[in-house]
Amino acid sequence: MYAGAPGGRAIGNVISMSLNSVSPAGYGRFLLLALALPLACFKGGSDEVGTTDMSTTDTGSADSSCEVGTLDCACTGGDGCDPGLECTDGICTMILSDCGNGQVEADEQCDDGNADNTDACTTLCMPPSCDDGIVSGDEIDIDCGIAACNVGCDFGQACQIANDCLFPVCGPDGDDGMVCQLPASCSDWLAFTPGATDGIIQIDPDGAAGDIPPAEVFCHMSKDGGGWTLVFTASDDGEDTWTWNNRAKLAGEPDAVGDLDSTNLDFMSPAYHTLPATDILFIHQPSDVWAHYANVGDGVMTLGQIVLAAGSPVCDYNLGGNGHELAGGTLTSSGQLCDTDLYFNLGDHEMDLASCMDFGSGSNTATFGPVWSADKGAGCPFDDPAEFGLGPHGPCGACPPNFVSTEFDYLGYGNALNLNTGAAGAGENYMQIYVR
Secondary structure (H helix, E strand, C coil): CCCCCCCHHHHHHHHHHHHCCCCHHHHHHHHHHHHHHHHHHCCCCCCCCCCCCCCCCCCCCCCCCCCCCCCCCECECCCECCCCEEEECCEEEECCCCCCCCCCCCCCCCCCCCCCCCCCCCCCCCCCCCCCCCCCCCCCECCEEHHHHCECECCCCECCCHHHECCCCEEECCCCCEEECCCCCHHHHHHHCCCCCCEEEEECCCCCCCCCCCEEEEEECCHHHCCEEEEEEEECCCCCCCCCCCHHHHCCCCCCECCCCCCCCCEECCHHHHCCCCCEEEEEECCCCEEEECCCCCCCCCHHHHHHHCCCCECCCCCCCCCECEEEECCCCCCCECCCCEEECECCCCCCHHHHHCCCCCCCCCCCCEECCECCCCCCCCCCHHHHCCCCCCCCCCCCHHHHHCCCCCCCHHHHCCCCCCCCCCCCCEEEEEEC
């Protein structure tokens, strides 16, 4: 305690009294002792004499581990900081780059101060690359182009020549530009992709500049050269889809039925109405008996237009054996089948011409759409054609009224050859139509 404090008086008296009796020689030693006693006795919060607390507490100094001029530490004299840092309120902080100001800052690799992405430095302040998400350097479109990236551009991306595209077709975009085109059909796809296998692709029958929207289709690539586009399925699936009352759908009335995930069920692709057809392929399941008919169309008309152009009913007693001839397949003339030719929209020829032409006459079992000639008991050709078509049954005079709204699941030559061996109503018996 200080000498003026209670308890300090006794020490002061001792010092005063002792000085009077100390010899000159011992005076110096006594004085040192007198000065040392108050220091030895001073300790915060303790009344014990003779002990000393040498501990210290630093309450105001900077962190000794923080090096001046480095990130998050104090600036040097004159507000200095290491490169890449700036002094903000006495602390060194990261410099925030300003790409485009012509100065290379922070993590920038370059900064030429312009907005030209075709030169050596892009607006990302880095050199052009094939994964920068912009059209840069010699790229034709974003991160693509054979010259720049050795990667063709995808459908809908810009192009200058066919080799700029993954699928090598470059054509007008309808807006004074050129873009990579979708294939027009499965046949188009196969021509440029010889190893293509069965599967779903996207096509655009009239190109990016046309009015027809792109559509997903299923391609069959194995039978008779491949390149077949699925456009239609008639299925024994318990649904009344392809009926006489709905026959306009088969004649090109725009519609889409079903989906590509279940093409064993009644199905109509948008391509039925948009894709020009020359050849037609029929595949029956579960038998896999197939029939290819060449040059049925002119390459301009769709299948719906081909059906419509055939007229209805077709009543020609000289037509038997003179339909569209089989070009390939496993279909043979046997059972009830009169021949392997393909026909359309047949009237019942077991009666006279007038009766054949009259849908409401007697038992005129006319049909609409693709059909085969068979003998149901009255002889060839064209006996009861509705039983060898793909669903529609005409409103014959002797038929129940509901026939026109019922789909008859005979499935063409499947009925004539007893091929419908799957479970009834379960979508196991079906006929698919492909075009190319």
